[in-house]
Structures are given as C-alpha cells and as structure tokens.
Amino acid sequence: MAGMTQFAPAKVNLALHVTGKREDGFHLLDSLVVFAGGGDWLTFAPADTLSLQVRGPRARGVPEDGRNLVWKAAQWLAPGRGAAITLDKHLPHAGGIGGGSADAACALRGLAQMWGVDVPRGAEALGADVPVCLHGRPVRMRGIGEVLEDVPPLPPVWIVLVNAGQEVPTGPVFKALERTDNPPLPAPAWDGFDGFMAWLQETRNDLQTAAKTVSPIIDDVLARLSQTHGCRLARMSGSGGTCFGLFEAEADAVAAATAMPADWWAEAAPVLGAMP
Template sequence: MRHLAPAKVNLALHVTGRRVDGYHLLDSIVVFADAGDWLEIAPAATLSLQVLGPRAAGVPTDRRNLVLQAAALFPAGQGAAITLEKHLPHAGGIGGGSADAAAALRGLAALWDQPLPDMAAVLGLGADLPVCVSGRPSRMAGIGEVLISLPPLPPLWLVLVNAGVAVPTGPVFKGLARTRNPGLPAMPDQGWSDAGGFAAWLARTRNDLEPPARQIVPVIDTVIAAIRDSDDCLLARMSGSGGTCFGLFATEAAAKAAAAALSAAQPDWWVQAAAILP
C-alpha cells in the first residue's frame, strides 16, 4: 500500500490564549496540498522503518520518528515494513512529521484491520495529528483537538517555498507579543464562490507566529516578498510556525508559472506548486 502524506498548510493561524499547562490555544484554517511525503506499508513479521528520498538525511528510523510512535498506539505484536519517502523540508511548518504519522495511522489501520486509535492518544503525539488524520480542509481550534469542516472552497492552488533555514518552534511561540488575540472572522455560510473572494476573506486573517518567526529567521521576509511579487499571486504568508511560506493562486497555470520563476531565481530554495485537496 502506498499512501500520500500531504503537506499541511495553515492559511491562517490565530493564537487566542494559553492554558495553565503551557499549551497555546489556536484558531486556524488548515488545508492540505497534493504534494508531500509518501509511505509504503507492506505485511511483515516485525515492525520496521526505513527512510529514503531526497530529504531523508537526518530523519531518525528509531522511536524518535513519529511514524513508529503512531504504530505504537495500536495493539502490540503486529508487524509491518514501512518505507518513508521524504520530500517535505524538515521543521518547515507544513506538518511533515505529523502528516507522516497520520498516513501511518490510516495505512496500518487498514493493513491490520483495526480501528484508528483514540483521538486523545493521537493528540498526544502532536497538536497537528488530529487534523492530519482527517485530511480535510478544517477550522482547527483548542490545542488541535477541535475540528470543524470548512464551507466549500473554490478551486485553489498553492506555491510552497522554503529557503532551507530551520525555524525552531519553541522560540517562535516564546517570541509572541501577546498570547490572547482575536479569533478568526465570521465565515460565509455558503462558502466562497471564487478564489478572489476567498483570498479577500483570508486577507482579514493573519498568522500570529509570523512576526516572531521573521525576527528569528529574517529570510522569511525575503521569501514572502518574492512570492508576493509573483504574477497573479492573491496572498502570500508563512505557514504554521515557519519557515515554509505559501502563495495562493486561482489557477494551475499561474501557480506553476510562479513556481518555475521562483525556482529559476532562487535555485537553492525548495519550491513546489500544488493544488489544495478538497
């Protein structure tokens, strides 16, 4: 079985509070791109993990890897040979490890004919795990456990860009000027009729983690400016805690043209055009 672990993109991320245990409360718009890592899962007597692909370097193959932590949520004693093919940048703010673990949960549940583990246990692996398991455009709230389906989205394309500089999540959260910020604005009940209308609504939102991330890794400014200057870009912003940034586009042709131009101008950057999955 071969499973896509799609990139998770926070189109908006509002930090609305902080619990006494230190977890931050979020109000976020999450979508998934048709680009990501891949997992191949095959029957085997024991459980094993190997990591291949262009971004395999430095990815652990022991219990530090979220894929094996996800497998441990199932009853013990079951085997599978898992091959993780890494394409997404590390520490990129697009849920690479969480997406891998979510794909492993879905794949192993099918292989072993088991229900998915309890979502409270899944949440224990990381705040992005529940939404990555769902794999659908969602409004994510709480610490990641509250998921609300979005109104229908129009066809949309992304250009994802990462300059190759890791952004440490802890210092980004510590750098927040405020932890109690307003939540998302009201959404239209019937959704958005076109990409321009959605982008106009999205422009009223923000990523509260972007300012501290820019302070820590200034190249994020350069990346966002380059995306924003692309022809037909509707919106440019950072995803999650960084450092992957995205541009929103109405058509495949516009996104692919922007990706080609960015790749030519900055050959050392990771650049990927991708559709938003429904």
C-alpha cells in the same frame, strides 16, 4: 496481503490566530487548515517485526527508529505488531507544514487498513497536529488542535509552497510572541475564489512576525512570492519557515515555483478538497 502505498499531504495553515494561553503553557489557536497536493509517501508491507526505511530527496537526517513519529504511530496503534514501512520523504523538516504529523497520520490510516484495526481516539498523544492530519480535509482547527469544525467548500485554488532551507524551531517562535490574546478568525464564509481571497485578507498568521525574528530569511521568501504574477496572498504557514502563495491559475503557480532560487524548496500543487 501485498504492500500498499499512501499519500501524506502537506498541512498548511492558511490563517493562524493565537487566541490565548492555558495555565499549562499550551497556546490556544484558531486556524484554517488545508492540505496540498504535495507531500510524502508511505509504503506498508506485511512483516513479522516493525521496521522503517527512509528514502527520497529529504531523507537525510530523518531517524529510522523510535524517534520517528511514524514508528511511534505504529507502536501506539498496535504494540507488538509488525510491518515493513518505507517513508519517501519530500517535505522539509521543521517547516511548519506538518511533515512529521502528516506522516504519522498516514501511518495510522495505512497500518489500520493493513492490520484490520480501527484508529482509536487520542491521536493527539502523538502530536497536536496528528488529529487534523487524520481528518485530511479543509477544516477550522481550534483549541490546542483538538477542536475541528467543518468549513464551506473551497473554490479551486493553487498553492506554491516555498522553504529557504532554514529549520525554524517552534519553541523560540512562540517565546517571541508579543501577544497571546488576539481576536479569533471571522466566521468562515466565502463564495468563489475572489470571495475566499477577501475572507483570507481579513485573517492573519500571528506567528509570522515572531518567526521572522528567529529566521529573517522568511521576509525574503514572502517578498519573492508577493512579486510573482498572479499571487493573491503570500503568508507563512504554521510557525515557519515554509511560506505559501495562493493562485487562481495553475500556470501562474507553476511559473512562480520555477522562479524561486534553485537552492530553495518550492512546489506548486492544488489545494485538496479531500484526501486523495
């Protein structure tokens, strides 16, 4: 079988409410998760042993051994099987857009196809975001990431993802949270772009204020996004530090991404209705 290439799209929390905390320390979330038309790419080729090569503009510092979630995903799926995997890395590290989880989910899909096996239940063992990345389409995510519920179809939306280059570790952000018992999302219901924006205005990212205490530059990113023409909502994704702006027109999104500082990572992409 010849090698194949598959896409690992960025995961974006358009809304993220922290609704509780379990006795084991895990936080309960209620989030609207979507996927963007920008991300990493993985190529899989048959081989006797497992190997991983990382290249691309964000390859620096990414491990090529058992510390990488792609490697862990391969071993979890079928221990002892071989494959030559190449990860073309474009998403920033510790960016709150599920880069490692998206790569792991892509590895599970690609290797399952190449090896002729099914992906078993329990992918959350690789990380809380791996199941939603396997799902690969807009969804309401609750619990600690294991409860996935369908949402109404999204209207066409363009997203601009921006990261100023500061990694934001998740632990300190959750530790800086003032409240963990916030109200859940309103019931997902919208009609058209304006209706979707109106629904989102009634939601929040409960981690955003805490993340800004860890990485104050998030404030600058949000301010720049908010000031671009056509931006209807600017917010942080996940636990940071990637922020996003939502646009109705592709031209406005592309112009906004272009207007960001040259040393920031910025990408305009459509919000995906399903995995391409």
